[in-house]
Structures are given as C-alpha cells and as structure tokens.
Amino acid sequence: QKEVEQNSGPLSVPEGAIASLNCTYSDRGSQSFFWYRQYSGKSPELIMSIYSNGDKEDGRFTAQLNKASQYVSLLIRDSQPSDSATYLCAVRVGRGSTLGRLYFGRGTQLTVWP
C-alpha cells in the first residue's frame, strides 16, 4: 500500500502570512512529487512538481523535498485569500506496471483570511 499522508487541516492563516503544507510518503522508491490545488467544486490543478532533494521555487510557492526523511512540503509566501483551497500532495512510485500512476493524499484545506 502506497501511503501518502498530509497534515490534517483545516489550516487557517492571515493574509500575508506563510502557509506551510506538509506531506509524508511511505514508499522509499518514490521518485516524483507533485502539489495540486483544488478549489471547491473544481478539478485539481497542478501547481508544482519536484524531482530531486532540495527546494524549488515558483513565484510565491516553494516546494521542498527530503527523500531521506520521506517528506515533501509546500510553502506559500504572502498568502492571499485567493489561495484558499484544498491542496493535494501526489507521489509517483516508478516500479513495474504501476509506472506512471500517482498516489494522492487526501488533501489539506487552507483558508486565508483578510
């Protein structure tokens, strides 16, 4: 069973603060990691992908990967009310016939209040 766990929400931060979303995974063979944002009633939207240890920055978003500790995180700087959504962590394990499928966490709901 490939488990992907996200910190239980909901998470609530004030506008302008840093929101920190965390995700741990159980399979050491995991190779690729993704963060999706899902607004209520909408489909998930890919916002970040990360493949190697360290930080990856894209605008206000930073993904951090630590394979030794088996966690990946997403930091949102200068949080805006428009960032209020559910964030899904997804992990790819690249073995055998499951090559290409992702395992998703259940998501963390983020609310940014003005």
Added chain:
Amino acid sequence: DVKVTQSSRYLVKRTGEKVFLECVQDMDHENMFWYRQDPGLGLRLIYFSYDVKMKEKGDIPEGYSVSREKKERFSLILESASTNQTSMYLCASSTITNEQYFGPGTRLTVT
C-alpha cells in the same frame, strides 16, 4: 496549454442504466486516468491506460470498465449504474514526466 475535456459537467442517470463518460486530451499523452472523488475519501483511481487498447485496474475497478480505441480518447463505462456510484468523476492525462492534468470533472447522480 494542456487541454482535457469531459463530455458532460453534470449527468443524472437511473439505477441500472449503462453510462458512458468520455474524456479527450489534445496533447498526445500516452497515459490517461479515471478517478472518482468523494468527500472524506479523496481521489481514488478506477482505471488507467498507458497505451491504446491497454488498460490497468486501479484501486476501485468494480462496477466499471474502460475503453481506449484512440490515443486521445479514454472512456469510462458504468455497466449498470447504482446509487453508490454517485460521485464526481475526473479524467486526467499525463506527460512523460508524470505530471497529470485533469479535466473539469463530471458530477454524476444516480437515482
């Protein structure tokens, strides 16, 4: 931009009906996926396909089948719809680096 389209946004069907959900992608992706999403249960993989006419079961394939006759099109079939198949159905396709892109979803209600 990647474009994944699904045939309907909302669908209401009766118990026992055969239901077809269509998904089309325009990016020549090899892999395509069908998920359902329910409150509290997250995204659950029903079936996926890594090539034309190839398919693999996901975590909850019971009561569903799929068809992939052309690379760009992946269909989900509910052979005999039941009320417990009321859900949001999401189709996705993925790049060679496994970034998945989702369609807008079909909210299916079975009465």
